[in-house]
Amino acid sequence: MPTALRASLTQALASLPAPTAQTLDANTLQRLRTCAALGAALARVRSAGAVDADLARVVYATYMYLVHTLAAATHAIHEADRYWTCMYRSRVRAGMLWLQTLPARIATSTSHVFRRPMPGFGVRTGIHTLQRESHAKHVRLRRAEDAMAKALGTLALAWYGRATDASLPQQIQALCEAGCTALAYKPGKAPQHSTPLQAVATLLDAVAYHEASVARVLQVCGTPSVLTRTWPLLVTYPLISWAATHYLYLHWTSVSAQATWAWDTVRGLLLDWVYEPTMRLLRTMRMGRAERSMLVRRDSLAADEQSLERMVLAMGRDTLRMNDQALAQLAAQTRDGNLTAVLEVYERALASPVRATLSGQLIRTILIQVQKAKVDLEVALSAIDWLLRSQELLIGVAGLAPALGLAYLLAWGVGRVTSWVWHRPASYRTSRRQRQVDAWEALRRVDQLCIEADDKASAELAYGRFLLHIRMLRTSFEALLPKLSRGDRALLQRLSHEADHDLMALERVEPLPTSTAHAWTQRQAVVARMWRSWHRLLAWDI
Structure with missing residues (x-):
């Protein structure tokens, strides 16, 4: 009900004189919710002597009741119009309606089975017929909604435009005539000069007539009953439940194995591919590069380099007879990876391999080259280890990203299903x-x-x-x-x-x-x- 109009009506009711004995006061009249109750209030006024203030009080309460009823009826008509609009615009919804109304149409056509087939009883024809009927109901409901809006506007304008300087009987007559005009009510036998009491009675007759016409419109064009809309589910759910229970009973071993497999899959995804890599990544971030296990230890590489240097210097003293200055230069070349002196000795030894083998020079140079290969391998592994350490976080995140994506999709799906089950709106209107x-x-x-x-x-x-x-x-x-x-x-x-x-x-x-x-x-x-x-x-x- 419009708040400003209600406030104006309430203020007008409060400004009237005190009610006569045996008549209803303003607060009681505002709580009346049926036309019959307003008629009983008018009967009380008639029996008490029909004072103008009491009649005005009934008229104001009737206006308040009318405004409330028109707003509620318009809302119901609007919801029904929305329902039938969806029906004639969507063949899927029309098909669902065809299934929902199938028992009623079968019961209706029983008497016509042996005489002639009912038109539109097939599925396609029936859906097309339902869409045409839905469109016709939509048009009728739209006209009814416009009529309700016009009646509400007429009542509101009549109330705001009333002549407040006129006498109370004149105001009662004007408001009653405006109410009958708004409700499109024409009494069969109306005297030319009716009294305020007769005008109020005519207004209540118009209210009753209007309520009956609205009830007829909603009965014909309203939404189907709850039972009509839900009987397919009431029939299907027990059948599906029985079939599912029977299947589980017959194939319990297979179903339990599949459930165990699915649980192990999800558990393995979350633990082996999400939790443990995440923990390793966090440990890597906490420890840093210094405490990480390396492919080659620094002390091991330094020991092998020093051993190679000692082996080359020993050959330089024993075989090449170098002095201290030449040995220092040879040590520097060895640290840089240059073993030219050793290779020259190796090449001369290959000229007479038997004698060089017996003297030990060939074997000595070969062992030096083996040590050099070992040092080169450790240097290469150290470079690889440095590369891995520099990109360790990136590699960990790249390995963890696909598992996190799968886990996110799994959690998102479970969350959407849970939200739909527990928090879905009760109806289309309440979302x-x-x-x-x-x-x-x-x-x-x-x-x-x-x-x-x-x-x-x-x-x-x-x-x-x-x-x-x-x-x-x-x-x-x-x-x-x-x-x-x-x-x-x-x-x-x-x-x-x-x-x-x-x-x-x-x-x-x-x-x-x-x-x-x-x-x-x-x-x-x-x-x-x-x-x-x-x-x-x-x-x-x-």
Whole structure:
């Protein structure tokens, strides 16, 4: 129910004189939720003497009840229209509806089986027929929604435009006539000059007639019952459960083996390819390069180089008869890897291998070259070890990345399934994304009304749609603001106050048709401010 209109009606009820004995007060009248209860309240007023203030109190309460009923009925019609719109736009949804309504259509066609086949009973023809019917219901519901919006706008404009300086009976007559006009009710026998009591009774008859017509529309064009929509699942789930239980009973050994294999696979992925490499990588980062196990120890390489140098110097003293200066130069060449002197001795020994072997020179040079090859191998391994140490973190991360990717995909899949099972929305209306879309759509349509509304358009229809969109905005904000405040009650109260202030500013703009253009211009300024203030709340992640 529009907040500003409700506040105005409540204020008008409070300003009336005290009720007569045996009649209902304003608080009790506001709590009435049926037309029959309002009729009983009118009967109390009639029996008590029909004071104008008591009649006005019933009329104001009837207006409040009508506004609330029209808003609720429009919401139900809008939801039904959304349902049938999805049906005629999607063949898959229409096929599901064909399956859901199959028992009802079979029961309906039983009496026609032996006379003539029912048209549209085949699957393809039936789906096409359902889509045509869904479109027809969509058109009818859209007309009903426009009629509801026009009735709401007529009531609101009649209330705001009432002549407050007129007498109370005249106000009662005017409000009752406006209510009957809004509800498109024409009494069969209406006296030319009816009393206020008769006018109020006619208004309640119009309310009852309107409720019956809305109930007929929802009965014909409303969404199917819960049983109709869920019977395929109620039938399928027990069958699937029985089949799954029977299969598990017959193949328990194989299924348990497959489950064990899957568990071992996941466990091996997480432990052997994720946990242990991660621990090794962390140990590498903690220890650094100095404490890492190397391919060749530095002391071993230094000892082999010193041994090679001693072997070459011994050959230089014993075989080549070098002095100290020549030996120092030979030692420097050996440290640089230059064994030219040893190779020359080796080449001369090859000229007479037998004598060189017997004298030991050939074997000595060969052993020196073996030691040189050992030193060269250790130097190469040291270079490889340095390269590995310099790229150790990169190699560890590169080896860990594929396993982390697989683990992330596994965790993401399990999380999505768990979230869908435990946190899925109860219905299409209650999801947060849908609330955002509803609020965005309502604010967009309010903006569109502010731009396109003019004096030639129906002021009642435009204002009724405007009030309904405001109601949708308020409902969506009430659902979205707690999520935005993240449990902070103080922040929630501040945000709710600001949102309510903006919505009240939209509703409080002068609604009279005489100032329509100026009023819509003022509303457009408020809508622009709301777009700037609440765009983050209305935006959804793409």
